[in-house]
Amino acid sequence: MPPSSRPSDVRERILATAASLFYEQGARAVGIDLVIERAKVAKASLYRHFATKDDLVAAFLELEDADFWRTWDAVAAEHAGDPAAELEAHARWIAERLARPGYRGCPQLNVAAEFADPNHPARRVAVDHKRRMRARLRSSAELLEVADPDQLAGQLTVLFNGAFVSSGVIDAGEAEALLVMAVRALAAGSARRGA
Amino acid sequence: MPPSSRPSDVRERILATAASLFYEQGARAVGIDLVIERAKVAKASLYRHFATKDDLVAAFLELEDADFWRTWDAVAAEHAGDPAAELEAHARWIAERLARPGYRGCPQLNVAAEFADPNHPARRVAVDHKRRMRARLRSSAELLEVADPDQLAGQLTVLFNGAFVSSGVIDAGEAEALLVMAVRALAAGSARRGA
DNA sequence: GATAATACAGACAGGTCTGTCTTTCTGCAA
DNA sequence: TTGCAGAAAGACAGACCTGTCTGTATTATC
Incomplete structure (x- = not known):
C-alpha cells in the first residue's frame, strides 16, 4: 500500500530529500548515493527524473x-x-x-x-x-x-x-x-x- | 638556479597557487593534483607544509x-x-x-x-x-x-x-x-x- | 489475463579524490 | 668530501563519485 507510487510521487520524494541534504551539507558534499538511500529510491529512478x-x-x-x-x-x-x-x-x-x-x-x-x-x-x-x-x-x-x-x-x-x-x-x-x-x-x- | 628554493619559497608558492585556484573555482572543485601541477611542486612537498x-x-x-x-x-x-x-x-x-x-x-x-x-x-x-x-x-x-x-x-x-x-x-x-x-x-x- | 510503464536492487565501469610511499636529485654545511 | 634535509616525480592504495546497465517486481490500463 505505501509503495503505491502515484504519478511522480517518486520525483517529489527525490527532490524533497535532495533539497534538505543539499541545504544542510552543501550540494557538492552530498553524493547521489546518499540521496537515493535517504529517499528510498532506485538510482535508475533518480536518473529517469533528472538527467x-x-x-x-x-x-x-x-x-x-x-x-x-x-x-x-x-x-x-x-x-x-x-x-x-x-x-x-x-x-x-x-x-x-x-x-x-x-x-x-x-x-x-x-x-x-x-x-x-x-x-x-x-x-x-x-x-x-x-x-x-x-x-x-x-x-x-x-x-x-x-x-x-x-x-x-x-x-x-x-x-x-x-x-x-x-x-x-x-x-x-x-x-x-x-x-x-x-x-x-x-x-x-x-x-x-x-x- | 631557479630551483634554489629559499626556506619555504615552496610553501609560499603552494599557498599562492592554491589561493587563486580556490578563489576562482571553489575549494571543493579544485583537487590537490591541480594545485601541485600549477605550483610545480611535488605532492609530498605540499603534504610536508600542510597536513x-x-x-x-x-x-x-x-x-x-x-x-x-x-x-x-x-x-x-x-x-x-x-x-x-x-x-x-x-x-x-x-x-x-x-x-x-x-x-x-x-x-x-x-x-x-x-x-x-x-x-x-x-x-x-x-x-x-x-x-x-x-x-x-x-x-x-x-x-x-x-x-x-x-x-x-x-x-x-x-x-x-x-x-x-x-x-x-x-x-x-x-x-x-x-x-x-x-x-x-x-x-x-x-x-x-x-x- | 496481457502489455507497457515505472519502480526497486544492485553490480559495474571509468574516473577523481586524498594521502602515503619510494626513488632520485640538488644544495648546503660540517 | 661526506652527510643530510628538502624537493621533484610519480606510483600506489583505498575511498568515493557519477552515470549506465541488467534483471526483477509492481502497478495500471486495455
Whole structure:
C-alpha cells in the first residue's frame, strides 16, 4: 500500500530529500548515493527524473525559489498599498528566518558559491532569483516615490542578501530590530521625488 | 638556479597557487593534483607544509584575512579621527573591489558556504574574520557617538557582507554611489547619543 | 489475463579524490 | 668530501563519485 507510487510521487520524494541534504551539507558534499538511500529510491529512478546531478541541484534551487516567492507574495499581500509597511514586513520575516535552527544562509547564494561555472544550470536559477528580488524591490521603491527607486532597490537587495549570509555574526534576538531599522534608514535616506 | 628554493619559497608558492585556484573555482572543485601541477611542486612537498587539504583551505582564508586587514587598516589610517569619512572610504574600496574582473564574492563567505561542518578549520577562520569586522565597525560607530553603536555596526556588517555577495546583481558603475549613500543613510538613521 | 510503464536492487565501469610511499636529485654545511 | 634535509616525480592504495546497465517486481490500463 505505501509503495503505491502515484504519478511522480517518486520525483517529489527525490527532490524533497535532495533539497534538505543539499541545504544542510552543501550540494557538492552530498553524493547521489546518499540521496537515493535517504529517499528510498532506485538510482535508475533518480536518473529517469533528472538527467544529471547538476539538473537535480538546479531543481532544488527552483523549489527554493518557488517557496521564497510564496512567502514574499503572502507578506506583500498583507500590506498592499503601503510599500513602507511592506518593506518592514519583509525585514521581519527574513529576520525570523535567520533565527530558525539549522539556518545556513540563502540556498541560492550558497549554491552560487559552490559552482563557479556561470553556465551551470543551477547558477542561472540563482542569478534569475536575485534579479527578480531586485525588480520586486524596485516596484516597492517606486511606490515610495523616492528620487532614485533603482538605487534604493539595490540597497535593499544588498541589505537582504547580507542578512542571509550574516546569520553567524548577527544574534537571533537582535536581527529583527537591526533589519527593520536599517530598512527605515535606507528609505528615509532616499530623498522624496521632487523634494 | 631557479630551483634554489629559499626556506619555504615552496610553501609560499603552494599557498599562492592554491589561493587563486580556490578563489576562482571553489575549494571543493579544485583537487590537490591541480594545485601541485600549477605550483610545480611535488605532492609530498605540499603534504610536508600542510597536513591536510582542509588545512590548506584554512591557510588560504588566513592569507585572505591578512590581505583584507592590510587594506582596511590602510584606509582607516587615512581617515583617523574622522569615523564618518572612514566608513564612506570603506564603502568605496569595497565597491571598487566588486568591479574587479573575476571578482567572485568574499572568499570567507564562499568557503563557509562550501563547508557546512562548523568544526572545519577554515570555517573557524571565516567566523573569526566576520566577528573581527563587526568589532572594527563597532569601534567606528562608537566614535560617531550614536545611540546604539552595536546595532549600527551590525547594520554595516550586513551591508558590507551583502555587497560582497551581490556583485552579480549590482552594476560596477553604480556600486560606489549605492554603498556610500547606504552608509550615510544608516549612520544618519542611528540617532545621536542623547539626542 | 496481457502489455507497457515505472519502480526497486544492485553490480559495474571509468574516473577523481586524498594521502602515503619510494626513488632520485640538488644544495648546503660540517 | 661526506652527510643530510628538502624537493621533484610519480606510483600506489583505498575511498568515493557519477552515470549506465541488467534483471526483477509492481502497478495500471486495455
